Amino acid sequence: MMMIIIGAGPIGCFLGGILASNGEDVSIYEEHSCIGKPVQCTGIVTKEIEKIIKLDKRFIVNRVEKVRVYSKNKKIEVPIDDIVLNREKFDKYLANKAKKNGAKIYLNHKFIGIRENKAVFADKKNKIKAVEADYIVGADGPLSDVAKSNNMHGKKKFYFGMQARIKGKFDASCYDVYFGSICPGFFAWILPESKKIARIGVAAKGNTKEIFKKFLSIKGIKDNDIIDSQAGLIPIYKKSVVQKGNVFLVGDAAGQVKATTGGGLVYGLKAAKKLANCILYGLDYSKELKRLNRKLWMHLKIRQMLDKFSDKDYNKLLKKMQNKKIKELFKKYSRDDVKKLVFKAVLSKPSFLWYIKNFIK
Numbered sequence: 001m002m003m004i005i006i007g008a009g010p011i012g013c014f015l016g017g018i019l020a021s022n023g024e025d026v027s028i029y030e031e032h033s034c035i036g037k038p039v040q041c042t043g044i045v046t047k048e049i050e051k052i053i054k055l056d057k058r059f060i061v062n063r064v065e066k067v068r069v070y071s072k073n074k075k076i077e078v079p080i081d082d083i084v085l086n087r088e089k090f091d092k093y094l095a096n097k098a099k100k101n102g103a104k105i106y107l108n109h110k111f112i113g114i115r116e117n118k119a120v121f122a123d124k125k126n127k128i129k130a131v132e133a134d135y136i137v138g139a140d141g142p143l144s145d146v147a148k149s150n151n152m153h154g155k156k157k158f159y160f161g162m163q164a165r166i167k168g169k170f171d172a173s174c175y176d177v178y179f180g181s182i183c184p185g186f187f188a189w190i191l192p193e194s195k196k197i198a199r200i201g202v203a204a205k206g207n208t209k210e211i212f213k214k215f216l217s218i219k220g221i222k223d224n225d226i227i228d229s230q231a232g233l234i235p236i237y238k239k240s241v242v243q244k245g246n247v248f249l250v251g252d253a254a255g256q257v258k259a260t261t262g263g264g265l266v267y268g269l270k271a272a273k274k275l276a277n278c279i280l281y282g283l284d285y286s287k288e289l290k291r292l293n294r295k296l297w298m299h300l301k302i303r304q305m306l307d308k309f310s311d312k313d314y315n316k317l318l319k320k321m322q323n324k325k326i327k328e329l330f331k332k333y334s335r336d337d338v339k340k341l342v343f344k345a346v347l348s349k350p351s352f353l354w355y356i357k358n359f360i361k
């Protein structure tokens, strides 16, 4: 079977690798001239990723063992075991793996539409090429042209994230997150790559530039400390159409991102694995996504509850989390396993039920 994947990001390349290793004829088309650039990601993932792909030293820059969570007047420390990726190297690793498995990758090919069952591309010189395929997969990120051209985009909403790599002195074992009025509607972060470099960023629905500037100034960061900066869109999950005939969406193109944290790698890779099985064994993609969608829905509900929080509410929440049992749960059950985490939290501290009642509303 001929498979066309649009987008050589991590999700498209991972999917292409699985399909090619099963003997399918896979072509991945990427609009940029190089894989993994521009980077638009902080690169933090839970160890859940190890259940999906084998980790390789080549793309890991750090491991963090605790997160300091800040509200306006409170700070707690929670043990975690998270991995910090070099996104450029991670994407390249997955692309090389796909190629080794037999997938072909075409750079400088921008997908522009589907005509008569053929995917149409424009190359760098604007030369048009139409390619026939049995399956077309849009793994082309938050603004998916595949979704738009096939009426699958719906009314998507986004966060806008801004981040800079900063020179300074950092605790390499610890990640900081800041909630409340310092970054309304989402959170700000400081994620160390090493003792000398950290990724500092914010995400928000509007005014991100202002919030980011203010956060850097609060943290005493000067222009000279900035190594480079990045920005990008984070889709807010919404149950939507992910298949129309032989056209499928996966990863950010399908909005498979946790609304609590903006993390899209783990769930996107999981969805890609499911999609590969659907294509290979003729399963129903929407049905196969049901469990994953339930988790994404829970993240969305938690996000909607947090969106209503004032600084006082965050202070109260952190106070409740200042509990040995609750902290241990965060280490044991990753935030990717949100259902178990919430359930166990309520069992350990029944007063969390108040939050459950609110987030189901």
Ligand SMILES: Cc1cc2nc3c(=O)[nH]c(=O)nc-3n(C[C@H](O)[C@H](O)[C@H](O)COP(=O)(O)OP(=O)(O)OC[C@H]3O[C@@H](n4cnc5c(N)ncnc54)[C@H](O)[C@@H]3O)c2cc1C
Residues within 6 Å of the ligand: 006, 007, 008, 009, 010, 011, 012, 029, 030, 031, 032, 036, 040, 041, 042, 043, 044, 045, 109, 110, 111, 112, 139, 140, 141, 142, 144, 145, 146, 161, 162, 163, 201, 230, 231, 232, 233, 234, 250, 251, 252, 253, 257, 262, 263, 264, 265, 266, 268
């Ligand atoms: C600021 C920021 C921080 C983030 N931090 C994290 C984090 O810490 N952890 C985490 O898990 N997630 C994070 N995310 C989300 C994560 O980056 C995405 O979920 C992930 O990149 C999704 O991968 P993807 O392959 O679906 O899409 P993408 O990585 O967006 O890849 C899509 C590819 O498709 C290509 N493309 C697009 N349109 C076309 C076209 N018309 N023709 C051909 N090619 C096309 C693009 O060039 C790109 O290479 C962050 C996002 C942002 C913006």
